[in-house]
Amino acid sequence: MAHRIGQSTIMMDRPPRILSWASAVGPKEAEGPLGKEFDRVFTDPYLGKSTWEAAESELQRQALSMALRKADLTPDALQCLFAGDLLNQCIGSTGGLGGFEIPHAGIYGACSTMALGLLLAACMVEGGIAQQAGAVTSSHFCASERQFRQPLEYGGQRPQTAGWTATAAGAVLVGTPPSGVCIRGGILGRLRQFGVTDANNMGAAMAPAAADTILTFLQETGMSPTDFDMIATGDLGKVGSRLLRQIAEKEGVDLSLVHTDCGLNLYHTDKQDMHAGGSGCGCSAAVLCSRILRQLREGTLQRVLFVATGSLHSPTSVQQGMPITAIAHGVYLTAE
Amino acid sequence: MAHRIGQSTIMMDRPPRILSWASAVGPKEAEGPLGKEFDRVFTDPYLGKSTWEAAESELQRQALSMALRKADLTPDALQCLFAGDLLNQCIGSTGGLGGFEIPHAGIYGACSTMALGLLLAACMVEGGIAQQAGAVTSSHFCASERQFRQPLEYGGQRPQTAGWTATAAGAVLVGTPPSGVCIRGGILGRLRQFGVTDANNMGAAMAPAAADTILTFLQETGMSPTDFDMIATGDLGKVGSRLLRQIAEKEGVDLSLVHTDCGLNLYHTDKQDMHAGGSGCGCSAAVLCSRILRQLREGTLQRVLFVATGSLHSPTSVQQGMPITAIAHGVYLTAE
Numbered sequence: 120m121a122h123r124i125g126q127s128t129i130m131m132d133r134p135p136r137i138l139s140w141a142s143a144v145g146p147k148e149a150e151g152p153l154g155k156e157f158d159r160v161f162t163d164p165y166l167g168k169s170t171w172e173a174a175e176s177e178l179q180r181q182a183l184s185m186a187l188r189k190a191d192l193t194p195d196a197l198q199c200l201f202a203g204d205l206l207n208q209c210i211g212s213t214g215g216l217g218g219f220e221i222p223h224a225g226i227y228g229a230c231s232t233m234a235l236g237l238l239l240a241a242c243m244v245e246g247g248i249a250q251q252a253g254a255v256t257s258s259h260f261c262a263s264e265r266q267f268r269q270p271l272e273y274g275g276q277r278p279q280t281a282g283w284t285a286t287a288a289g290a291v292l293v294g295t296p297p298s299g300v301c302i303r304g305g306i307l308g309r310l311r312q313f314g315v316t317d318a319n320n321m322g323a324a325m326a327p328a329a330a331d332t333i334l335t336f337l338q339e340t341g342m343s344p345t346d347f348d349m350i351a352t353g354d355l356g357k358v359g360s361r362l363l364r365q366i367a368e369k370e371g372v373d374l375s376l377v378h379t380d381c382g383l384n385l386y387h388t389d390k391q392d393m394h395a396g397g398s399g400c401g402c403s404a405a406v407l408c409s410r411i412l413r414q415l416r417e418g419t420l421q422r423v424l425f426v427a428t429g430s431l432h433s434p435t436s437v438q439q440g441m442p443i444t445a446i447a448h449g450v451y452l453t454a455e
Numbered sequence: 456m457a458h459r460i461g462q463s464t465i466m467m468d469r470p471p472r473i474l475s476w477a478s479a480v481g482p483k484e485a486e487g488p489l490g491k492e493f494d495r496v497f498t499d500p501y502l503g504k505s506t507w508e509a510a511e512s513e514l515q516r517q518a519l520s521m522a523l524r525k526a527d528l529t530p531d532a533l534q535c536l537f538a539g540d541l542l543n544q545c546i547g548s549t550g551g552l553g554g555f556e557i558p559h560a561g562i563y564g565a566c567s568t569m570a571l572g573l574l575l576a577a578c579m580v581e582g583g584i585a586q587q588a589g590a591v592t593s594s595h596f597c598a599s600e601r602q603f604r605q606p607l608e609y610g611g612q613r614p615q616t617a618g619w620t621a622t623a624a625g626a627v628l629v630g631t632p633p634s635g636v637c638i639r640g641g642i643l644g645r646l647r648q649f650g651v652t653d654a655n656n657m658g659a660a661m662a663p664a665a666a667d668t669i670l671t672f673l674q675e676t677g678m679s680p681t682d683f684d685m686i687a688t689g690d691l692g693k694v695g696s697r698l699l700r701q702i703a704e705k706e707g708v709d710l711s712l713v714h715t716d717c718g719l720n721l722y723h724t725d726k727q728d729m730h731a732g733g734s735g736c737g738c739s740a741a742v743l744c745s746r747i748l749r750q751l752r753e754g755t756l757q758r759v760l761f762v763a764t765g766s767l768h769s770p771t772s773v774q775q776g777m778p779i780t781a782i783a784h785g786v787y788l789t790a791e
Contacts, residue, residue, distance in 0.1 A: 121584045126534055127558045129584055170775050198462055199643055207543040208769035209563045213646055213780045222463045222643035223782060224571060225563040225767070227545045235560060239575070246582015247458065248465055266771070307535055307558035310549055431561070433544035435602070439506050444549045446559060 121245050121304075125339035127332075130304035135244040137300040137452075138192070138251065138292040141185035142408040143178045144401075145260070145286030151386040156409035157287075158185050164261060164286060172206060175259035176215030178288035178401070179204070182408070183219065183255050186290040194219040197292070198249035201236035203227050204257050204400050205284070207266060211257050221253070229429030230325075230354045231308065232256040233289055233404040234448035237425075238305040240293045241450070250294065257288035258399030267318065267434060280320040282356050282398030285385055289404030291412075298455065300415045306339075306449040308332045310431070318437045321430040321445075322359025322382075322395055328445035329355060329428045330366040336424065336449050337372065344377050348420045351411060352447070353403025353427030354382035356396030381406035381427075403427040415454050423452045461675035463668075466640035471580040473636040473788075474528070474587065474628040477521035478744040479514045480737075481596070481622030487722040492745035493623075494521050500597060500622060508542060511595035512551030514624035514737070515540070518744070519555065519591050522626040530555040533628070534585035537572035539563050540593050540736050541620070543602060543769075547593050557589070565765030566661075566690045567644065568592040569625060569740040570784035573761075574641040576629045577786070586630060593624035594735030603654065603770060616656040618692050618734030621721055625740030627748075634791065636751045642675075642785040644668045646767070654773045657766040657781075658695025658718075658731055664781035665691060665764045666702040672760065672785050673708065680713050684756045687747060688783070689739025689763030690718035692732030717742035717763075739763040751790050759788045 121131050141158045149160040159181055166174040179202065187194060200219070203226040204211030216223065228235040236254030243249040261271055263284040269275040293302065311328040329352050337343060344350060355363055360380045367374045381403035382396035407425055414420040428447040436443075458466055477494045485496040495517055502510040515538065523530060536555070539562040540547035552559065564571040572590030579585040597607055599620040605611040629638065647664040665688050673679060680686060691699055696716045703710045717739035718732035743761055750756040764783040772779075 121582065123534055123584075123586070126531055172771060172775065173777075195462055198459055203561075203563060205544075206769065207771060208541075208565065208767060210767070210769045210772045210777075213767040213782075214772065214777065217646035217648050217780055220645050223646050224575065224643055225539075225765075225782070227539060227561040227563040229544065239560065242582060242584045243578060246578060246584055248578045248582055250459070307560055309556050310553035310559050312553050429561075431544060431546070431549040433542065433546045435508060435543060436546045436550065439508065441509075441546075441550065444553055446549075446561070 127306045127335050128339040131245045133245060134301040134303050135241045135293050136296050138294045138296055139186045139190035140291045140408040140412050141182045141189060142289045142405045143181040144405055148285055148287050148385060153385060153409050171259050171262035172210055175211040175257050175262050179212060179215040179255050179257045182288040182290035186292050190292050194221050197221045197251050197253050199224060199243050199252040201226050201239050201254045203232045205229060205263055228446060229431055230398055230400050231427040231429030231446055231448045232400040233407060234425055234427035234450050237291050237450050238448055241302040244293050251292060253290060253292045255290040256400040256404045258284050258401035260284045260286045263399060277394055278319045279394050280358050282321060282382060282395045283393040284399035285397045285402035285405060287401030287405035289408035300412060301453045301455060303451040303453050305451055306332055306336045308446045308448045310444050310446055312442050312444045314442045316440055316442050318432055322356040323362060324430050324443035325428040325445040326355055326359040326362035328447040329363050329426055332426055332447040332449050334370055334372060344372060344374050347377050347422045347424050349379060350374060350377050350424045352380045354398040355380045355428060356382045358395050415452055418454045421454045425450045425452060463642045463671050464675040467581045469581060470637040470639050471577045471629050472632050474630045474632055475522045475526035476627045476744040476748050477518045477525060478625045478741045479517040480741055484621055484623050484721060489721060489745050507595050507598035508546055511547040511593050511598050515548060515551040515591050515593045518624040518626035522628050526628050530557050533557045533587050533589050535560060535579050535588040537562050537575050537590045539568045541565060541599055564782060565767055566734055566736050567763040567765030567782055567784045568736040569743060570761055570763035570786050573627050573786050574784055577638040580629050587628060589626060589628045591626040592736040592740045594620050594737035596620045596622045599735060613730055614655045615730050616694050618657060618718060618731045619729040620735035621733045621738035621741060623737030623741035625744035636748060637789045637791060639787045639789050641787055642668055642672045644782045644784045646780050646782055648778050648780045650778045652776055652778050654768055658692040659698060660766050660779040661691055661764040661781040662695040662698035662702060664783040665699050665762055668762055668783040668785050670706055670708060680710050683713050683758045683760050685715060686710060686713050686760045688716045690734040691716050691764060692718045694731050751788055754790045757790045761786045761788060
C-alpha cells in the first residue's frame with residue numbers, strides 16, 4: 120500500500136520496479152551526446168511512412184515493442200498502458216498503439232508525459248490494479264513545428280529562447296521483479312501559471328512548475344537536494360534551468376550540485392543549433408530511457424528525482440493571448 | 456486491494472464510493488429532457504468570458520466547485536484530479552482548474568474522458584494512493600465546432616450521422632464515505648479501429664469499441680446484460696447505438712433490454728435538431744452527473760455499467776485520411 124506525505128507526494132511501501140525500457144530516435148538525436156545509448160536510430164525522419172504524424176506513431180510502436188522484447192513479455196502481459204504525446208487529440212499514441220491490444224489510458228501532460236505515465240503506471244502496480252503496466256510517449260520535430268509554430272517550408276526564424284522538439288520516443292514497463300530500478304514514489308504536479316504568454320519561451324513558463332514540484336517534494340519528504348545524485352528536469356532548457364535554480368535559491372534550496380536538464384543532455388547545445396535546448400515529450404523520455412535508467416541499473420546513479428515538465432498551451436490559447444499554464448510531475452527512482 | 460479479472464477488468468475488493476457530483480450546462484442542454492436535473496444552467500454560451508474556450512474552462516471550474524461544496528470539502532482534501540477535454544492540448548481543463556491547486560493528472564480520451572477519469576480516480580482511492588480523488592471533464596459546442604469542423608459563421612450543413620457536441624461539464628468526487636454510490640470496478644478499454652474515416656459518423660467509429668468493452672467486461676466477470684438495470688454508453692447516438700446492439704447480437708448478447716445512450720438522453724432527439732444525438736466529453740459526463748447518479752443514490756437504479764466512448768481522431772488525422780481509432784472505458788456502479 121502506498122501512502123501519502125502531504126497533499127502531493129506519494130511514497131510506495133512496496134516499491135514497484137522497472138522491468139525494461141527502450142528508446143527510438145531520429146537522426147539529429149543520434150548525432151547528440153547520447154547517440155550511442157539509444158536502442159534504435161532512424162535516419163529517415165518519415166520512418167518510411169507517408170506523414171510525420173504516422174512516423175511519430177511508428178516511433179512509439181518501436182519503443183514499446185523493444186521494451187516488451189527486452190522484458191521478454193507479450194503485450195497481453197500488460198494490463199494497462201499510459202500513453203500520450205503533443206499532437207492534437209494525441210494521435211501520435213492512438214495511431215501507433217492499437218495493434219498491441221493493451222488496455223489503454225490516454226494521458227496529456229505535454230512534455231511532462233513520461234513522468235505522469237510512469238508515476239501512474241507505478242501506482243497501478245503498487246495498488247494491485249495491474250501486475251504489469253507501461254508508459255510510452257513521443258514527439259516529432261516536423262509534426263510539432265507545423266502544429267505549434269509554422270510549416271517547415273516557411274523557414275521561420277526561431278528566437279534563442281525557443282527549444283527544439285525532439286524526434287524521439289521512450290517506453291518504460293513497470294512490474295514487481297525481484298531486482299531492478301525501484302520506483303520509490305513520486306509527486307503529481309499542480310497547474311502553475313505566472314503570466315508568460317510567449318510560446319517561444321516555454322522554459323520560462325515551466326520553471327515555476329518545476330520549482331513547485333521539486334520544492335514540494337523536498338518539503339513533504341524532508342529530503343534535501345544532496346539526498347539525490349541527480350534531479351533531472353525535463354526540457355527547461357537554458358533559460359528555464361537558470362530560472363529554476365534562481366527560484367529554488369530564493370527559497371533557500373541550492374539545486375546547483377545535482378540539477379541537470381534533459382533538454383540540455385539530448386543534443387550538443389554548443390554545435391547542434393538547438394537554441395535553448397531540446398524539448399517535446401520524447402526528449403525527457405529518451406534521456407530517461409537511455410543514460411539515466413542505464414546508470415541507475417549499473418549503480419553509477421543511486422537516487423534520481425526525474426521531474427518532467429509540460430507547457431500546457433495550444434496554438435489557440437496562444438493566439439488568444441492566454442498565459443501559459445505549466446505542470447511538472449516527479450518520479451523518485453533508486454538503483455535498488 | 457483491487458484484483459484483476461482477465462486482462463482488462465478491474466474489480467474493487469474495497470469499493471470506493473462517490474462523495475458528490477455536479478453538472479453545469481449551456482442553454483440548449485437546459486431545454487432537453489434532463490434540464491431540471493442539472494446543478495447549474497448558463498443561458499449565455501460565453502459564460503461572461505471573452506472566448507468559447509474560456510467559457511468551457513469556466514464550465515469545468517463551476518462543476519468542480521459545486522461538487523466540492525456538496526461534499527463539504529475544500530480543494531486541498533483532494534490528492535488527485537483527473538481532467539481532460541476535447542480541445543487541442545486539453546486547454547479547457549488546464550485553463551479552468553489551476554486555481555484549485557489540486558495535484559493534476561491530465562487525461563485524454565475524447566468523449567470517454569469521464570469514464571476514464573472516474574475509473575482512475577477510483578483506482579487511486581482503492582489503491583491507497585489518494586484518500587479522495589476527482590474526475591472532471593467538459594465540452595463546448597462552439598469551441599468544438601470551429602476546432603473539429605467549421606467556424607460557426609460558415610453555417611455548414613451537418614449530415615444526419617453527425618452528433619451535436621454538448622456544452623456541458625461534469626465533476627465526480629471519489630472517497631470512502633460509509634454510504635453512497637459504490638464504484639465496484641470497471642474496465643479500461645482497448646484502442647479499436649475498423650476503417651471508418653468519416654468524422655461526421657463517430658457513432659459508427661465508436662460502436663465497435665463500445666461493443667469490445669461491454670462484451671469483454673461481461674465475459675471476464677461472467678455477468679450478463681440483465682445483471683444490470685442499465686448499460687449506458689456515452690454518445691454513440693442513433694447510428695452507433697444501433698450498430699452496438701447489432702454487433703452484440705452477433706456475439707449472442709442481447710443488450711436491447713438494458714442499453715441506453717447518453718447521447719440520446721441529453722436532448723429531445725425528435726425536436727431539438729440534434730441529428731444523430733449529443734456527443735462531446737460533457738455529454739455523458741452531464742448525463743451521469745445528473746439523472747444516472749441521482750437514480751443510483753435513490754435506489755431507482757441498482758446496478759449500472761457506464762461506458763463512455765471516445766473517437767480519437769484529430770482534424771489532421773481526418774485530413775490525412777487516417778481511419779478513426781476509438782476507445783470505450785467502463786465503470787461499474789451500484790446503489791450501495
